[in-house]
Amino acid sequence: GAVVSQHPSWVICKSGTSVKIECRSLDFQATTMFWYRQFPKQSLMLMATSNEGSKATYEQGVEKDKFLINHASLTLSTLTVTSAHPEDSSFYICSAGSLAKNIQYFGAGTRLSVL
Amino acid sequence: QQQVKQSPQSLIVQKGGISIINCAYENTAFDYFPWYQQFPGKGPALLIAIRPDVSEKKEGRFTISFNKSAKQFSLHIMDSQPGDSATYFCAPYSGSTLGRLYFGRGTQLTVWP
Numbered sequence: 001g002a003v004v005s006q007h008p009s010w011v012i013c014k015s016g017t018s019v020k021i022e023c024r025s026l027d028f029q030a031t032t033m034f035w036y037r038q039f040p041k042q043s044l045m046l047m048a049t050s051n052e053g054s055k056a057t058y059e060q061g062v063e064k065d066k067f068l069i070n071h072a073s074l075t076l077s078t079l080t081v082t083s084a085h086p087e088d089s090s091f092y093i094c095s096a097g098s099l100a101k102n103i104q105y106f107g108a109g110t111r112l113s114v115l
Numbered sequence: 116q117q118q119v120k121q122s123p124q125s126l127i128v129q130k131g132g133i134s135i136i137n138c139a140y141e142n143t144a145f146d147y148f149p150w151y152q153q154f155p156g157k158g159p160a161l162l163i164a165i166r167p168d169v170s171e172k173k174e175g176r177f178t179i180s181f182n183k184s185a186k187q188f189s190l191h192i193m194d195s196q197p198g199d200s201a202t203y204f205c206a207p208y209s210g211s212t213l214g215r216l217y218f219g220r221g222t223q224l225t226v227w228p
Contacts (some may be wrong), residue, residue, distance in 0.1 A: 004158075006158070034216075035213060041219045042220075042221070043221045044218045045160070046215055055143070079153065093159070095158075095216075103164075104161070104216060106151075106158035108158045109157060109158045111156065
């Protein structure tokens with residue numbers, strides 16, 4: 001079964017509203033989680049590295065104030081898309097690494113559609 | 116700087132044929148070389164991975180071949196099946212699984228029945 005749970009799987013919102021996406025590691029503690037964005041027929045683009053108990057590290061070109069990341073516990077990281085606009089519509093995916101299993105697991109992704 | 120170059124971008128194979136996808140990398144610090152499989156609307160799932168101390172690893176119909184000197188590794192899918200139709204990504208990285216992956220651009224594989 002899934003070891004990284006991502007919720008919701010699909011969300012539709014109006015322009016200007018904020019959307020929160022949750023990423024949970026189910027059977028291991030994840031001090032670091034990653035957030036990716038993927039456009040149709042393209043590769044995954046790393047947006048930010050989420051560190052438990054500290055500020056996230058954002059990739060160049062990613063707006064920190066627009067994509068708020070919180071990693072409040074060892075099993076939960078959240079990505080909030082603030083004041084969403086149609087150009088934010090995309091597929092957002094999180095991942096977390098399990099040291100014990102030596103595998104990085106991915107969530108099932110969240111399809112965000114901003115009207 | 117593009118650290119990982121994946122080819123081909125798309126691949127069409129007859130059922131039962133062999134699918135081969137290649138990945139070239141620049142960063143010699145990479146020490147873990149995974150291939151991920153992604154179906155439409157889903158997150159990537161680890162398919163098979165190799166460490167640089169071996170040149171080949173086989174798991175069922177899937178084989179990774181690794182050439183350290185050429186800084187290349189490839190995925191071979193034997194007896195390709197329609198259910199293998201998906202997008203495949205190489206995503207090498209260095210250090211532990213707590214580190215970031217560097218994704219290739221992906222290969223869209225279509226297996227015709």
